Amino acid sequence: MILLYIGAALMIIGALCDLLAGIGMLRFKNFYLRLHAATVGTVGGAVVPLIGVALAALDMPSLPGRFAIAGASFITALIILLVAPAGSTALAYAAHRSGVEGNFHFDHLRGEEK
């Protein structure tokens, strides 16, 4: 029973992360800050609730195919956890390359103080 509650809590945390990410997407000023919100949405809003789903499914003996659901959720969470940072790195790199302005204190890619 405890796993079910932990899973439900994780799902609620995920929903909150998605909400915060959505607000951040709307309200942040420039591309790089919005990228931060997007990553909160993918890691906090997809990986965390997926792990919650897996835990909750494991704790429901009457659910048919619960091990398949739990396994698929865990693996999906793992893949998103792997891919999301790479995707945002690629986006940030490409944006920097094509000259999207952000108000950096220090630009590591160019290696100079701004």
Add this chain to the structure above:
Amino acid sequence: MKRLIFGIILILIPFIVTYLNPISAPSSIHSLGEFYLKDSLTSVRSPEVVTSILWDYRGLDTIFETAVFFLAIMGGLAIFRELKLKYPSWEEFPLPVKVVTKVTAVLIVTVAASLALHGQLTPGGGFQGGSTLAVAPLLVIGAVSLASLRKIGITLERAVLVRILGLTGIVILALIPLTFGGYAVQNQPYFPSEFLGTLLGGSLLWYNIFEFLAVGAGFTAVFLILAVAGGGRND
């Protein structure tokens, strides 16, 4: 304010539509549909009715469709026949992006193969598996480079060759029952229906494999051409 009203309307529409037209299960199934649902497991030896219809009940249709798709891609390649593929290596993304892309590409190939090889048991099949397979080289082209694709042996000539092999395989499979006195594209009883307790769906498995190769290689060839025809990345 306008946005808020628009948002409220957008949220309310599904509820209103569901209230006005409540969805209920149809009282009867069309007799042809009932035939497919009941007959698929016993006569095609596959529980996946969609694949049974595609490759058995209306198999000739699907072969024709595959041929049309083949001709479309061949036409596209013919337009670009003057283009010399040079497999350039361009400025690459940072290391984590490249590593994750390669890992993901392997995962995509695995999922594609499982979609195609399980096509007679679970939703999926040759075309779906092949389309999924072609995403892997596309991802590598975008995130790493064309040069790295050639390094692992994926070239335009090989893609076209695999595509032709796939279509030839499908045609040969369609003709096999004729040599035993059956009809073209006939499935049972000319193909093995079971192996180690797993249903193979007779010819469905083999059609799926060849379609998987043909579609995957075809899309890969198109992506290779487009990556160069679009000018590549100018660095």
